[in-house]
Amino acid sequence: MPTVLWSANPTASVPTASAEDLGTSSGDDKKTPQVVVNPADIPPLGVPIDTTRRYFWEKAKPVDLDAIATQPSVYDDPALAVKYRPRADWENIHRFDPLARWTWREEKALVRKIDVRIFIFTCVAFMALEIDRVNLGQAVSDNMLTDLGLTTNDYNLGNTVFLLSFMCAELPSQLVSKWMGPDRWIPMQMVLWSVVAMCQYKLNGRTSFLVTRALLAILQGGFIPDMNLYLSYFYTSAELPIRLSRWWATMTFSIILGAFLAFGILHLDGHNGVEGWRYLFLIEGLITLVVGVSALYFMPPSPTQTSGFPRGKKGWFTEREETIIVNRALRDDPSKGSMHNRQAITPRLLYHALRDYHMWPIYAIGLTFQMSMGPPTQYLTLSLKGLGFTTFQTNLLIIPTYVLSMITLLLGTLFAGWSGRLALNGLIGQFWALPCLIALYCIDTTTANKWVVFALVSILLGYPSNHSVQVGWASRNANTVRTRTVSTAMYNMCCQAGGVIYSNIYRADDAPRYRRGNRTLIGLNVGVIFLYVAVHFYYRWVNARRDKIWNAWTPEEREHYINTTKDEGNKRLDFRFDY
Known part of the structure; x- marks a missing residue:
């Protein structure tokens, strides 16, 4: 029939x-x-x-x-x-x-082509973002605070302003991206923030420092969830997490690359009577400008829209390849066809996404999971300078820390994919950091051997971050494009909110050992350990409840539910949360 x-x-x-x-x-x-x-x-x-x-x-x-x-x-x-x-x-x-x-031969060849055509450039763009985000730490190693008459509390305030502005820009940027399309919005973002980055060459005091921190963050905010959404157009849910882990590994690699760039650029100190850190902001901002303009070419709107200006008449994919990309993405996640790439999110859709309480546990993790490692990260270059290392030694010594971080990030992501226990995977990083934090609290870092302190801090900051796993986790548990767009932004906003909090844990009156601050970090670390365990059992409990209801139904009742339910996204009884 x-x-x-x-x-x-x-x-x-x-x-x-x-x-x-x-x-x-x-x-x-x-x-x-x-x-x-x-x-x-x-x-x-x-x-x-x-x-x-x-x-x-x-x-x-x-x-x-x-x-x-x-x-x-x-x-x-x-x-x-x-x-x-x-x-x-x-x-x-x-x-x-x-x-x-299609065959596996076709699919594997196509995924490799997507990696070359799409993924590599997103990594380059992310590196540009990270270089402009973290070069402040390299600038302060070149006595920027002294040159501008700033204190470490002003430095804390600058970090707070940056993170708060970054957080506030996350969701609006996501909404603009859904309206304009990430292929238009991301290049515009990059060009605009590169101009602000170069303007830091003219910093002359506290006010200009804080204003540029705010503007830079507002223009950079939303870049990460925008790019995550863009990558989801091309990859399946099984392929995206490992790409995101590699993406975050390139972030770490960009810090290493930035250290080498800083080592060379800061040698311009005194050239034409200009401080080296001013050249650092100018040159690295110019690099981002070039990458931002290039994004107009390297970021097509969708898998089926790669032809035309500026990519040529033929486009990047054949009709057969476009068919494979589109249908394998939809077979993996039918909700990807529910919104087009120029469709704005309405206030009603936004409201429904924000009230999705099943996503709140992941947001809570995003708020807290890196708090205990945040202050040592922000103060890394200042701490190394305080230990007696020179400006150039300091910028080279941060490299081993981030090499270790990149390795543990990739291994941690592989372990998460193998075990399938996303929340418990986050415990590894917390247990990694705890003994190091206790040691920092107990050891007198002002009298201890500087190489011992350097090794301790390097091990602490080389912890296996669960961040890339959690971004994919938030996206997967959203279960609709509408919620996925907002949930990724909300998760990143929570991460920035956590940064606002931890940027003020180390204070000038607690220097140089920061015993009060380190005691706070230990308490936060222990609290996050309990949070990961609670989130694991929460999602497990929700899935068990749904299994009990679903398994009690007959096949006819299940089909009737699928055909008539008003439940949406992750509220559907046939959806199971990853945990």
């Missing part, structure tokens, strides 16, 4: 019970042409991927490269295929084809 598989008219919409859930519009079903397919003519699907591994360092199980890679999804069910069809104005709708099949 022939089966209606999906709506054929890309200009029509399908009235369904889940239309509101996916953000689609309603229409007249009788006017919507349908494609009628004989079930015998439906091509076979690929074997579901077996991701189980005994050890996290093991490679994934080999597959037959010429076997079908297309994974099962809701689009293989005639009833669900219509209900989860992408909205009519989705930018990739012309490549949507539930009958499309």
